Amino acid sequence: MKLSDVNLDQAVEIAPNTYWVGSGVNSFLNRNSYLRIYQGNGSVANMLIDPGPTSDFDDLVAKVTPLLGDIAKVNLIYINHQDPDVVGNVPFLTKLNPKTTLLATEDTWRLVSLANLPSTTFRAIERFRDLKTAFNTDPSHRIQFIPTPFCHFRGACMLYDLETRVLFTGDFLGGIAAVGLEATPSNWAGIKAFHQLYMPSNDAIRLAVQRIRKLDPPPLVLAPQHGGIITGDLIPEFLDQMENLQVGLDIIVSLDEQLPLLIQSLNEIIAAFKELCGEERTSQSLRYFHPDGSYPALFSMTATGLVTDIKGEPVEVVEALIRVFFRLITEEQQNAMKARIVRILLDHNLPPFDLLLAQESYEPVPLRV
Numbered sequence: 001m002k003l004s005d006v007n008l009d010q011a012v013e014i015a016p017n018t019y020w021v022g023s024g025v026n027s028f029l030n031r032n033s034y035l036r037i038y039q040g041n042g043s044v045a046n047m048l049i050d051p052g053p054t055s056d057f058d059d060l061v062a063k064v065t066p067l068l069g070d071i072a073k074v075n076l077i078y079i080n081h082q083d084p085d086v087v088g089n090v091p092f093l094t095k096l097n098p099k100t101t102l103l104a105t106e107d108t109w110r111l112v113s114l115a116n117l118p119s120t121t122f123r124a125i126e127r128f129r130d131l132k133t134a135f136n137t138d139p140s141h142r143i144q145f146i147p148t149p150f151c152h153f154r155g156a157c158m159l160y161d162l163e164t165r166v167l168f169t170g171d172f173l174g175g176i177a178a179v180g181l182e183a184t185p186s187n188w189a190g191i192k193a194f195h196q197l198y199m200p201s202n203d204a205i206r207l208a209v210q211r212i213r214k215l216d217p218p219p220l221v222l223a224p225q226h227g228g229i230i231t232g233d234l235i236p237e238f239l240d241q242m243e244n245l246q247v248g249l250d251i252i253v254s255l256d257e258q259l260p261l262l263i264q265s266l267n268e269i270i271a272a273f274k275e276l277c278g279e280e281r282t283s284q285s286l287r288y289f290h291p292d293g294s295y296p297a298l299f300s301m302t303a304t305g306l307v308t309d310i311k312g313e314p315v316e317v318v319e320a321l322i323r324v325f326f327r328l329i330t331e332e333q334q335n336a337m338k339a340r341i342v343r344i345l346l347d348h349n350l351p352p353f354d355l356l357l358a359q360e361s362y363e364p365v366p367l368r369v
Contacts, residue, residue, distance in 0.1 A: 011035070011063040012181060014229055015164040015221055020181060021048075021063040023056035029176050031056055031085055032225050034168060035064055035074075036161060040137035047076040049159060049168050050225045053088035060089060072096040079104040080170030081153040082111040086225060091115050105147065107155025125157060146211050148172055150204035158208075160215060167219035171198065172208050173238060175227030183228030188241060189346055190227060199247040209243050246349065259310060261348045266299070266307045266318060272340045273325050276333060285324050 006012045011019040017039075022032040033052045038045040046068055052060055064071045071093070077100055079087055094100050094117060104112065106124045113119065125131060125145040135141040146158040151172045159168040175183075175190035199205055212219065222230040222238075230238060274282040286305055299317055300309040310317050322341060326334050 006181060008181060009062075011067055014223065015161075015166045018161065018164050018166055019063075019067060020223075020229070021060055023052060023059040025178070025181060029226055030178060032223065032227075032229070033060060034223055035067060036164075036166075037067070038135045038137040038141045040141070043135070043137045044073075045076050045135050045137060045141075046074050047078055048074045048093070049078045050080055050086045050170065051077060051089040051093060053085045054092070055088075057089050057092055075100050077102050078159050078168070079108055079112060080158065080168070080225065081156040082108045083153070083171075086170075087112050087115070091117065094118075094121060105155035105157050108153070108157070110155075144215075146215070148204070148208040148211065150200050151208045152198045152200060152204075158212075160219065162217075165217055165220040167212065167215070167222050169212075169222050169224045171225055172205075173222055173227070173230060173242070174224040178227040181229055183230045183234055183238075185234065185237075187228045187230075187234075188238065189342070191238065192241075192245060192346060193342060194226065195242070195245060196247045196251060201249050202245060202247060205242055205245060205247065209239050212239060251350070258348075258350065262318070262350060263307055263310060265344050265348050265350055266310070266321065268344045269318075269321065269325075269341055270305065270307070272344065273337065276336060276340075277325075277329055281328055285321075285328055288324050289321070 008025045011021050014020050014034075017037045019035045019037075020032060021035050022030060024030040031052045032050070033056070034049040036047045036049065038047070048064070061071050064074065068074070074093055075097060077090060077093060079090070079102065090102070090112065094102070098118075098121075100121060102109070102112075102117065102122045103125055104122070106126055109122050109124065113122070128145065131145040131147075133143060135143075140163045142162040144160040144162060146160055146167075148156045148158055148170070150156070151170075156170055156172070158170060158172065160166075161168075171194075173191060175187050175192075175194045177190040177193075178187055195205065212222075219235065220231065222235055224230070270282065270286070273285070283305065286301065289299065289301075299307050301307050322337075325337065329337065
């Protein structure tokens, strides 16, 4: 499979009768939806996997219609978890075809059903024997459900197509800032950042990795809901890296132990800002954090602007500094700084922080001088 030169304005076949029909590939956080077509014995099952948010509905229709003739021919929807970027289009699709069957875990359905979806269309994956089922289109058309609890939702569940050996992983192994549809080694930084922000603990990740490794036959394609599609040697490589990745609570509870690294990172961020924007602009930013008697200093600095200690909550201190920096520079400089900051923090195995996912520009604000 070569996905580097495909036209992403139309559906892309990633395996036999399996198509990427997603959106936003050139955005910071793309959305991957997939269509699997099962046909034979006079029957057809057109399964849409993670249909995406309402903002992507027009793109979804434009990609699916040439394949099926009408998006209303989607008669099966699989949902990994309940987030709006996964299920936003489900109410539209079920109105177009009220006979559409929804497959999800009971935990996922409990929240998705709040969109006034009829319970008669829902089938819980827990009710399938051995978490597997087959279609009457062909004996080889079999799927398997692989629960991945707390990756990142309690009821998250991957879907494995046993004929094509494509594993639809949902948010697990998803990433930010992907370039194109096919993952390369450079995607790891975005995968790492995404999981550090959204996955609760390494224990949940380890369980998911173990379950992927036990699949027989092993998957040839990992198709996440965000980021690049993973194939070949990158599958074991990324699984190995995921297994020992600190995320979520692992990072929060260990920040005290990581304080020296955080201080070092903070100084590297200041140095990067100084290199990009100059001494005067950097000094102007740092003066914002000088105590004036109305509040304590968030961190201690030498006369030369070197941070020696962090006194506030570490994550908030770093985000506050970045926020002030961004309000003093242009949008182009903001984008350059985001890349530098993410690299600095990831190099020290620190979280890239929620602020860096924000795509809006920061308007200048007055600073104390």
